[in-house]
Amino acid sequence: MVNSLTKIVDHPKINVEQSEYDRIAKSLQYFEGKFDDVKYHNSDHELKTRPYMSINMMKVVAKRMASLLYNEQCRIIVGNDEKFKDANEFIQQTFSDNDFNKNFERYLESDLALGGLVIRPYFDVGQGKIKLSWCQAPTIYPLRNNTNDVSEIAIASVNQIIENDKVIYYTLLEFHEWVNGNYQITNELYRSEDKSIVGIQVPLTSYEPYSGLEPVATLENITRPQFVYLKPQGFNNRNITSPLGIGVCDNALSTLKQINDTFDQFNWEIKMGQRRVAVPEDLTSLGIDERGIKQPKQVFDSSQNVFIKMRGDSEDGFKITDLTSEIRSQAYIAALNNALQVLEMQVGLTAGTFSFDAKGGLKTATEVVSENSMTQQTRSSQLTMVDRAIKELIISILELAKAYEAYNGDIPTMGDISVDFDDGVVTDKQQQLDFFTQAKSAGFASTKLAIKKVFGYTDDQAEDLIKEINAEVPNEPAVTNVPSFEDGDE
Known part of the structure; x- marks a missing residue:
């Protein structure tokens, strides 16, 4: 103990x-x-x-x-x-x-x-x-x-x-x-x-x-x-x-830090880059109000923070001066996109998955992932672990339920369990439709299989759709009164 x-x-x-x-x-x-x-x-x-x-x-x-x-x-x-x-x-x-x-x-x-x-x-x-x-x-x-x-x-x-x-x-x-x-x-x-x-x-x-x-x-x-x-x-x-x-991302923490630091500095530069204008102090000098209290002369809107009082007198030639510095937007955006490209490589995602621009900020690509892309290869590798985990979980659940007499049926093996992952997230539906159309025409696939793969239907759903399709096809009229041609007839 x-x-x-x-x-x-x-x-x-x-x-x-x-x-x-x-x-x-x-x-x-x-x-x-x-x-x-x-x-x-x-x-x-x-x-x-x-x-x-x-x-x-x-x-x-x-x-x-x-x-x-x-x-x-x-x-x-x-x-x-x-x-x-x-x-x-x-x-x-x-x-x-x-x-x-x-x-x-x-x-x-x-x-x-x-x-x-x-x-x-x-x-x-x-x-x-x-x-x-x-x-x-x-x-x-x-x-x-x-x-x-x-x-x-x-x-x-x-x-x-x-x-x-x-x-x-x-x-x-x-x-x-x-x-x-x-x-x-x-x-x-x-x-x-x-x-x-x-x-x-x-x-x-x-x-x-x-x-x-x-x-x-x-x-x-x-x-x-x-x-x-x-x-x-x-x-x-x-x-x-x-x-x-x-x-x-454990092997990409330095890249994540670089992205965060660049993003943080970019935001701070935007904040510090707001317009600043130096004005002579006589434009904001103190005056005496009717109560004998010194108050700033109301020359500018009291809610603004653009103008900064500087020592000098407008009568001595000190003019209102714009101190605003240009924000280095393009440099920061380029640095962020370069770091994002490195991150994509480190985690196994296709180049261009992430991008950053001035209008929308961070963007994630929604384009279809091609069959041989890095993202698809990474997905296939990870699915091996996920598939096994789900099958092991099912066996554990059934054995536990049987121990508590909540289930009395047979316990399957991992080979008896199938996990159908949604390939639609990484597959071009039009390409998939073309593929199975050609496969069916060549006799390599059934209508049921094509419907299941293209639409993601179950066996029952596919069979119901086939019945609907067949019901919509009009019956061909029976062919009658077919003439017989004898020798010599044209």
Whole structure:
């Protein structure tokens, strides 16, 4: 039993260095777009601060990639025969209850940005249904003796409450392990008055929301972990022995900083480049009002900040002088676009995906991605991981439901599950229509397959459309009274 922990990685079961979570924290800062204020000295040598203006390209990249990988048009089917009909219906209902399509695309952003995501099914006793918990990279801790395929893991959940006018932090560590061939989940609760320290171990009953948890729960007849660990495709070159994944922008942080710095300086130059006009001080000199109080003469509109009082007298020849400096818009825009091109190369997106101009700011290309483009190749690579994760999740859900007697059907293998990703996001529909039209004419594709691929229909939808098309085709009139030609007739 562990009595106290300073950091979660100090737990003897956890097999990851703290530096990995420092790296994730750095990526999280860029993903959230939270940076310290800029400190600078003004013209009077006074230290001032101002907000740092970030364009947050990590969020933009992650959102773009997530939308290319998965969206609500994707279809998941368990089996194609009666054997897995119950399994398919159970999964469709479970995914519907958990709004899986929408949540999966949303959490894919976090996975791609921070380098990892855990989806954990659990049985909600109150509803009698399987629910899905989404755990992001900062809360995922692979256990000792795991390197590549993570089969044991710890998930951290931190909550804070007020006790006797003090902020108290409770950290729940949920360990998923294999013990003597059975699947075991162990819950440990820690209490601390310091946010930077995990604290001392306390009973689960110390924190009311966890009072109903068992310290140890064992599941039998389980073949795979009751979680799915999804990480972006690509090797973790920051720590080659770490089981954790690496975000798609982790090797591009210097480029992201360059983009942010350029954008911040550009905005500051625009603000500082507003019109400034020097005027002689006698035009804003003080006068005596009827109450004997010195007041500035009302020469200019009191709400403007364009005019700056300078020492000098208009009678001595000091004229109103325009001090406005030209804003270097083109130079900043060119610098931003150059940095965006480097970023595209580093994250594996087609050149021209992102651009910046003076009218609309940051723009994302909406053109169709060609088959051999860098974006398409990156998508295909990432889909390998996503496809596997979804299939593993389905098996975990069905095994968990069977353990709680919420499902009694057969358990499919990964080969029995098909995930049809929406290729429409990267495919030219006209080119696709032309391709399948020619394939059907050549006898290489059926009408049903062509309709499914071009319109993204299911089998049933395609069959219904074929029936509608056939119903609209008028029947050919029967051919009668055909003359017979005898020899010699013309």
